[in-house]
Amino acid sequence: MNVNDKTGSAAWTANPERYATMRYRPAGASGLRLPAVSLGLWHNFGFVDDLYTARAILRKAFDLGVVHWDAANNYGPPYGSAEQNLGLLLRSDFAAHRDELVIATKAGFDMWPGPYGVGGSRKYLVASLDQSLKRLGLEYVDVFYHHRPDPDTPLEESLGALRDVIRQGKALYAGVSNYDPALTRQAIRFFREEKVPFVLHQARYSLLERNVEAGLLDALVEGGVGCIAFSPLAQGMLTNRYLEGIPPDSRAAKPFGYLREETVQERLPVVRALAAIAADRGQTLAEMALSWLLTRPAVCSVLVGASSPEQLAENVRALDAAPFSEDELSRIDAALGR
Numbered sequence: 001m002n003v004n005d006k007t008g009s010a011a012w013t014a015n016p017e018r019y020a021t022m023r024y025r026p027a028g029a030s031g032l033r034l035p036a037v038s039l040g041l042w043h044n045f046g047f048v049d050d051l052y053t054a055r056a057i058l059r060k061a062f063d064l065g066v067v068h069w070d071a072a073n074n075y076g077p078p079y080g081s082a083e084q085n086l087g088l089l090l091r092s093d094f095a096a097h098r099d100e101l102v103i104a105t106k107a108g109f110d111m112w113p114g115p116y117g118v119g120g121s122r123k124y125l126v127a128s129l130d131q132s133l134k135r136l137g138l139e140y141v142d143v144f145y146h147h148r149p150d151p152d153t154p155l156e157e158s159l160g161a162l163r164d165v166i167r168q169g170k171a172l173y174a175g176v177s178n179y180d181p182a183l184t185r186q187a188i189r190f191f192r193e194e195k196v197p198f199v200l201h202q203a204r205y206s207l208l209e210r211n212v213e214a215g216l217l218d219a220l221v222e223g224g225v226g227c228i229a230f231s232p233l234a235q236g237m238l239t240n241r242y243l244e245g246i247p248p249d250s251r252a253a254k255p256f257g258y259l260r261e262e263t264v265q266e267r268l269p270v271v272r273a274l275a276a277i278a279a280d281r282g283q284t285l286a287e288m289a290l291s292w293l294l295t296r297p298a299v300c301s302v303l304v305g306a307s308s309p310e311q312l313a314e315n316v317r318a319l320d321a322a323p324f325s326e327d328e329l330s331r332i333d334a335a336l337g338r
């Protein structure tokens with residue numbers, strides 16, 4: 001199928017100035033440089049979503065120099081559909097730009113029925129990447145992640161599968177996600193011995209979620225691995241989205257996904273306090289949340305989601321932020337009760 005059957009005219013020319021303002025930061029000690037703001041396809045790119053909007057978001061991303069796009073086998077819903085839509089759009093709009101893009105995917109959470117469709121076995125990871133490449137219509141992905149540790153599989157088996165798909169040319173770089181500090185250190189040792197380019201750890205990190213500060217960031221700095229921070233806006237809570245209630249088109253109002261209205265309500269007092277600090281800095285809350293993360297050790301990129309091109313453009317404006325003063329950092333800590 002051609003995407004234009006679904007989304008109308010293909011008329012679009014990429015912005016020739018797309019690299020003028022974005023900053024590119026090395027993933028750890030590697031030569032891979034990522035845009036300071038990257039785009040994730042967990043939400044808003046499935047068959048349940050509007051393909052016109054998905055295309056508009058990707059075009060905006062590309063035009064802003066946001067050239068790293070992050071997928072996973074089971075993003076949708078339904079599972080696989082975000083990769084399928086991305087594949088359609090890569091063919092229709094970005095075929096001439098493949099080498100300007102860093103495309104990532106992952107496997108680890110449940111994908112298909114039975115014991116070989118989940119976890120960390122070699123059987124699952126290799127088959128899943130083959131399926132992802134078909135959906136994406138690509139010969140290789142730039143980054144392939146083990147999406148989560150699997151306590152029922154020896155670590156060497158999961159990491160060995162990543163090593164081998166890289167040696168086969170199906171992926172260029174290895175990554176892990178949701179690994180704790182101890183496992184991460186083991187992964188650093190394994191990949192170093194095997195001479196595999198292990199460049200990224202994808203971890204949940206935001207003003208509201210700071211577990212990575214208890215050892216993970218140190219391990220990454222020491223190991224020369226970049227942290228790419230996922231859900232940096234706490235799924236939208238660290239924006240102005242919920243300040244006046246729960247909008248009907250917001251993630252918290254949707255029947256699928258993991259952001260609950262009660263969580264949004266619980267966090268609202270803290271979010272309002274943070275929004276006030278952002279306003280004093282002349283920023284939106286989203287801009288402040290992202291610019292704060294970009295000052296943290298090991299963090300090379302913030303991996304945002306967006307349900308519109310405008311949201312993404314706002315998030316990229318985080319790069320225009322003034323440095324934080326000591327007073328502002330203390331006010332942020334106080335708002336967070338730290």
Ligand code: NDP
Pocket residue numbers: 039040041042043044070071147177178202203229230231232233234235236237239240241249250251252286303304305306307308310311312314315
């Ligand atoms: P964010 O924290 O950036 O939340 C994105 C959501 O916040 C958007 O969909 C939108 O929600 C809202 N939003 C974003 N920008 C704005 C703005 N400027 N103003 C108002 N609202 C805004 O990230 P996600 O939770 O989406 O995660 C990002 C990516 O991280 C994923 O796509 C995925 O690639 C990766 N990820 C990885 C995981 C892992 O285990 N490795 C787990 C989770 C995510 P709304 O729909 O309400 O408009």
